[in-house]
Amino acid sequence: MTAPSTQTTKTASGIPALLKTAFINAVIALVLFSLMVGIRTEAGSEGQLTYWTRFGELASLVAAVFGGSIVIELLRQWIGPAGTEKLVPPALQKGMSLVGRYLAPALLIFTLLVPVIFYNQRYILDLAILVLTYVMLGWGLNVVVGLAGLLDLGYVAFYAVGAYSYALLATNFGWSFWICLPLAGILAAFWGVLLGFPVLRLRGDYLAIVTLAFGEIIRLVLINWQSLTGGPNGVSGIPRPTLFGIPLNNSDDGLAAKLGIEFSPTHRIVFLFYLILALALLTNWVTIRLRGLPIGRAWEALREDEVACRALGINTTTTKLTAFATGAMFGGFAGAFFATRQGFISPESFTFQESALVLAIVVLGGMGSQLGVALAALTMIGGFELFRGLETYRMLVFGWAMVLIMIWRPRGLVGHRAPTVYLKKAQAISSDLVKEGHG
Amino acid sequence: MDYFAQQLINGLVLGSIYGLIAIGYTMVYGIVGMINFAHGDVFMIGGFIALITFLILISLGLTAIPVILLVVLLVSMAITALYGWTIERIAYRPLRHSFRLAPMLSAIGMSFVLTNYSQVAQGARVKPIPPFITGGYTLHESQDGFVIQLSNIQIMVVITTIVLLAIFTWLVSRTRLGRDMRACEQDQTMAALLGVNVDRTISMTFVIGAALAAVAGLMYLLYYGLVDFFMGFVAGIKAFTAAVLGGIGSLPGAMLGGLAIGLIETFWSAYFSVEYKDVAAFSILIVVLIFMPTGLLGRPEVEKV
Numbered sequence: 001m002t003a004p005s006t007q008t009t010k011t012a013s014g015i016p017a018l019l020k021t022a023f024i025n026a027v028i029a030l031v032l033f034s035l036m037v038g039i040r041t042e043a044g045s046e047g048q049l050t051y052w053t054r055f056g057e058l059a060s061l062v063a064a065v066f067g068g069s070i071v072i073e074l075l076r077q078w079i080g081p082a083g084t085e086k087l088v089p090p091a092l093q094k095g096m097s098l099v100g101r102y103l104a105p106a107l108l109i110f111t112l113l114v115p116v117i118f119y120n121q122r123y124i125l126d127l128a129i130l131v132l133t134y135v136m137l138g139w140g141l142n143v144v145v146g147l148a149g150l151l152d153l154g155y156v157a158f159y160a161v162g163a164y165s166y167a168l169l170a171t172n173f174g175w176s177f178w179i180c181l182p183l184a185g186i187l188a189a190f191w192g193v194l195l196g197f198p199v200l201r202l203r204g205d206y207l208a209i210v211t212l213a214f215g216e217i218i219r220l221v222l223i224n225w226q227s228l229t230g231g232p233n234g235v236s237g238i239p240r241p242t243l244f245g246i247p248l249n250n251s252d253d254g255l256a257a258k259l260g261i262e263f264s265p266t267h268r269i270v271f272l273f274y275l276i277l278a279l280a281l282l283t284n285w286v287t288i289r290l291r292g293l294p295i296g297r298a299w300e301a302l303r304e305d306e307v308a309c310r311a312l313g314i315n316t317t318t319t320k321l322t323a324f325a326t327g328a329m330f331g332g333f334a335g336a337f338f339a340t341r342q343g344f345i346s347p348e349s350f351t352f353q354e355s356a357l358v359l360a361i362v363v364l365g366g367m368g369s370q371l372g373v374a375l376a377a378l379t380m381i382g383g384f385e386l387f388r389g390l391e392t393y394r395m396l397v398f399g400w401a402m403v404l405i406m407i408w409r410p411r412g413l414v415g416h417r418a419p420t421v422y423l424k425k426a427q428a429i430s431s432d433l434v435k436e437g438h439g
Numbered sequence: 440m441d442y443f444a445q446q447l448i449n450g451l452v453l454g455s456i457y458g459l460i461a462i463g464y465t466m467v468y469g470i471v472g473m474i475n476f477a478h479g480d481v482f483m484i485g486g487f488i489a490l491i492t493f494l495i496l497i498s499l500g501l502t503a504i505p506v507i508l509l510v511v512l513l514v515s516m517a518i519t520a521l522y523g524w525t526i527e528r529i530a531y532r533p534l535r536h537s538f539r540l541a542p543m544l545s546a547i548g549m550s551f552v553l554t555n556y557s558q559v560a561q562g563a564r565v566k567p568i569p570p571f572i573t574g575g576y577t578l579h580e581s582q583d584g585f586v587i588q589l590s591n592i593q594i595m596v597v598i599t600t601i602v603l604l605a606i607f608t609w610l611v612s613r614t615r616l617g618r619d620m621r622a623c624e625q626d627q628t629m630a631a632l633l634g635v636n637v638d639r640t641i642s643m644t645f646v647i648g649a650a651l652a653a654v655a656g657l658m659y660l661l662y663y664g665l666v667d668f669f670m671g672f673v674a675g676i677k678a679f680t681a682a683v684l685g686g687i688g689s690l691p692g693a694m695l696g697g698l699a700i701g702l703i704e705t706f707w708s709a710y711f712s713v714e715y716k717d718v719a720a721f722s723i724l725i726v727v728l729i730f731m732p733t734g735l736l737g738r739p740e741v742e743k744v
Contacts, residue, residue, distance in 0.1 A: 031521055035491045035514075036484070036560045043564055051494050151540070198725050201732045205474055208543075209683045210728060213721035216676065224714040352672070356547045363540050392563075396555040402548025407533045410541035 022069040029065035033058055104371050111277060115270040125269045129276055129341065131381045133334055136280040138361040138373040140330030143287055145359065146368035147296065148323035149303030149435065151208045154195070154215025155358050158188040158328040160222060160350035162335025167235040167345055168228070177241040181336050188332025189325040191218075196324035200317055215355055222347040234346025240268065241275065241340045272341055279337060283330045284370055290326070299323050304435045360402055366412030368434065375413055441585045444578075446709045447702070452593045452662065454701025455600035459655035460678035461685070461693035462607070463648030469624045469688040470644050471535070476546035477526055479675015480553035481649050484522055485656030486666040487557055489515040490566055493660075504571060515657055516650040523649025524642055526553075531645075532638070550675075558668040565667040572661060596658045603654060604694065607647075611690065616643055624688075673717075677704075680724050686737020695735060699723075 038058040041051045111132075118124040137159065144152045165184040169175045175183075195214050199207050222229045229235065240248065246255045248268040256263035290296040298319045301309050310316055339345050361380055365372035383401065387394045460482050467475040492511045501507055530549045534542040575590030611617035619640045622630040631637045659674070660666055677700055685696025700720050707719040733739050 028521065028525060031518060032525060035488050035518060036557065039491050039495070040561065041491060041494060041566055042562055043566055049490075049494055049566060049568060051491070051498075145540075198729045202728055203732075204539075205468065205687060206683060206728055206732060206734075208474060209679060210725055212676065213680065213724055217718050217721050220715070220718050224718075352676075353551075356544075356551075360544055360547070363544050367540070392555065392559050395551050396559060399548045399551030399553075399555060403530045403545045403552065406541045406545040406548065407530075410534055410537040 018070060018073050021073060022066050025069040026062050026066035030058075030062045033061050037061060107371075107374065115273050119266065119270070122266065122269065125266075125273060127382070127385055129269070129273050131378055132273070132276040132280050133338060133341075134358065134361060134377040134381050135374050136276065136283050136334045136337075137331060137358045138365060138377050139280065139283040139287060139370065140327050140334065141358050141362050142327075142365070142368065142370070142373050143290075143299070143330070144323050144327035145362050146365075146373075147287075147291065147303065148299040148320065150199075150320060150323060151204070152211045152324075152327070153208050153352075153355055153359065154211040154213070154218075155327070155331055156350045156352070156355040157195070157215040157218040158192060158331030159335040159338065159354065160218055160347075161188045161191050161328075162332030163339040163345050163349075164222065164229060164235070164335075165332065166336035167238045167339045170239050170340075171235060171237060174239075177239070177336070177340055178244060181333060184336035185329040185332040188335065189329040192324040192326075192328025192331075193321050195328075196321040200320055212352065212355075215350075215352060219347050219350050222350070229347075232346060232348075234344060234348075235339075236344040238339050238343050238345065240343065241272070243271065272337075276337055276341075279333050283333075286326075286330075287370065295319070295322055364405060364409075364412050366414040369412070369414040372412055372414030379413070441579060441581045441587055442709070445585075445587050446705050448587070448589060448593060450702035450705035451698060452596050452701070453705055454698035455596055456655050456658050456662070456697075457674070457678050457681045457701050458694040458697025459600060459603065459651050459658070460674060461681040461697045462690060463652050464679050464682040465685070465687055465690060465693040466620075466644050466648050468682070470620060470641055471531070471542075473531070473539070473542045474546065474679065475531075475645075475648070476543065476675070477530070477549040477553055478648065478652060479673075479678065480550050480557075480671035481519060481523055481526070482652040482656045482659075482674055482678075483666070483668065483671030484553060484557060485515050485519040485649075485653030486660045486670065487561060487566075487656075487668075488518050488653070489657040489660050490568060490666050493568060493571075508571075512654065512657060515653045519653035519656070520646045520650040522553075523645040523652075527642055527645040532641075535641075550671075554668055554671060561668065563668060565665050567665045568660065570664060592661055596662060599654065599658065603651065607651070608690070610647070616640070620644060677717075677720065680720060684724050684727055684734055686734030689734070689736045689738070692734060692736035699735075 038053060038055055039051050040054055041049055044050050111128075114128050115125060118128075137155070140158075141152060141155045144150050144155070162184040165187045166177070166180045169180045169183065170177070195211065199210050202210060223232055225231070242248065243255055246258060247253060248255050248271055250263045251257065254263060256267060287296075291300070298309070298314050299322075301312075301314060302316060302319050302323075306316060309319070338349070342349075357380065361376045362373060364380065365374070365376035384394070384398060387397050390397065460478065463478050463481070464475060467473065467478070489511050492514045493507065496507050496510060526549055530545045531542050534545055570592075572590075572592045572595060575588055575593070578587040578589050580586050611620065619630070619635045620643070622633070622635050623637055623640050627637050630640075655674075656666075659670070678697065681696035681700040682693045683696070684699055685692025685694070703720050703723055704716045707716045711719070727735070731737075
């Protein structure tokens with residue numbers, strides 16, 4: 001498990017050196033796990049602590065580390081040192097652009113057909129809706145992090161604002177989903193601007209902690225403002241969405257009755273699927289269009305070089321605020337969708353883990369690449385689902401996956417970018433050349 | 440007035456614990472320029488190791504409390520330091536020259552790993568210990584019967600913090616290692632050219648940070664009498680807030696920020712509402728940063744074009 005340093009890679013060629021590295025790693029593992037794994041504590045019935053030993057597990061873990069480091073070391077020597085290339089070679093670039101050209105439409109067509117193919121598989125439809133929600137959140141955060149280069153660790157706050165806006169408006173005033181959806185977006189955008197103001201002058205990690213603190217403040221207020229939000233119990237009985245006023249239920253006014261077909265609960269799931277697909281595509285379309293407009297170019301310029309931006313007369317205040325507001329608005333839409341889909345929301349759904357997950361999707365997607373974000377959301381959420389059976393081990397696997405993916409591809413899955421603005425002809429560049437911004 | 444004095448004492452004690460964790464954040468930030476998100480969980484691991492060592496020592500029949508405390512302190516510092524070293528080696532070193540967000544996400548992943556590792560290894564339930572250090576002093580008793588208490592454990596937390604800070608300041612300002620650390624902070628390439636082992640220095644930074652976090656974990660265990668697998672998250676965020684409030688990269692700033700956060704939290708709970716104490720701490724952070732974008736003692740970062 002301990003990755004051997006670069007020095008050992010150069011010198012360790014023989015088997016004795018290999019065994020030595022593995023042995024050292026095993027000893028380190030033994031010390032690390034000795035108390036945490038070797039001894040299990042538990043609070044007894046009267047509050048007193050008891051403990052018992054688990055040397056079997058400890059031994060097998062240490063053995064696994066010993067074997068694992070031999071395997072890793074052998075793999076490392078077999079693959080050889082990893083090199084990085086700045087410009088994508090022409091042949092590869094051609095192939096990738098060909099794949100890139102057809103991959104996105106193919107994925108889109110496949111997504112459109114998902115409810116047809118998997119009509120009777122409720123589980124797959126639910127999972128697809130979940131993946132699309134994260135695709136949308138990823139695309140929304142991509143505006144802030146990927147385009148404008150502003151690090152936002154509290155994106156889940158806007159998701160929460162959107163969800164609670166819809167939930168409270170719908171349960172208190174009985175407003176329909178289609179009225180509340182824009183309102184949820186506007187409210188979230190408003191909160192985005194509110195967050196944007198204090199952080200205008202902040203850079204880098206100061207920005208990170210303030211956005212993180214903002215997310216936590218929203219969550220804590222949701223937990224503690226019991227009279228409005230219901231506190232930890234959340235809001236329940238949130239109305240389901242309607243097809244512009246036609247409910248999707250088994251009543252006489254329902255869609256099934258009006259169309260004269262037999263009612264099935266799957267109709268609602270399929271409707272929700274197309275709803276989130278439409279919202280996600282809207283996010284994508286707006287982002288792509290904005291990138292071509294002066295404001296979108298200003299975002300990217302801000303990411304590349306803030307000082308130059310100012311020198312060229314770009315108003316960094318409005319640029320940053322619009323980025324926050326746009327990203328937040330999409331988060332709000334996604335939140336409203338989440339509320340209507342679940343029918344129940346509580347502050348538990350809006351923890352820092354969600355923010356980290358969405359940020360991981362954006363970074364894994366390659367920061368700024370729309371296709372990459374979609375693929376990353378599919379990988380992360382799909383992969384997360386695969387380990388559902390593991391229960392408590394699931395987050396452990398997820399954490400390791402985050403670490404290993406970052407080590408394997410720090411620049412994300414999609415390693416090249418198509419620039420928005422170019423001279424003469426468009427050429428895909430390596431994502432190493434794209435800056436990540438200072439903010 | 441008496442109530443105020445009592446809260447002041449409580450706040451300073453809490454602030455000392457935050458300060459010890461915050462130093463780990465600020466040191467790592469100063470030298471590698473990344474937020475070590477897993478640091479809060481390293482603190483939690485420190486607490487757990489202290490708890491387990493306590494249990495073993497007591498079941499071995501040891502009764503001398505000073506001996507127990509010393510052994511627990513040393514064991515938890517040593518093992519937690521090794522955790523810090525391993526984390527740096529696995530999750531951060533391969534990403535050292537990568538772009539800024541990659542090590543941060545790797546750190547967030549590592550934090551999930553540690554939280555869930557201790558949940559899997561030690562169970563999800565809160566682990567209480569009986570109070571070890573009891574007793575204290577009554578400083579002042581007013582007519583209406585309110586007593587200002589200063590418990591022995593509070594004295595111990597504060598004294599340990601002061602002693603550690605003294606050792607630590609000496610380490611950074613007077614020793615070869617401290618000089619190497621400051622050199623790496625300024626310019627890693629130049630430091631390497633002048634014969635400083637950069638890899639080793641960075642490893643040592645993580646080791647020292649983790650050892651201080653382990654002390655904070657032990658103090659937390661003694662002061663509150665419990666540990667659980669999730670305590671690292673909240674304490675970590677608070678300590679990180681403290682580090683940023685004090686000006687990230689500045690060591691006195693981290694301690695100052697820790698005390699400030701501890702005092703804000705305690706006074707807010709005492710005079711306003713317990714529920715909103717974290718909201719108050721975070722809000723004050725935001726307000727301070729609006730007026731002082733680099734924290735209380737931080738140096739402004741000048742970007743050269």
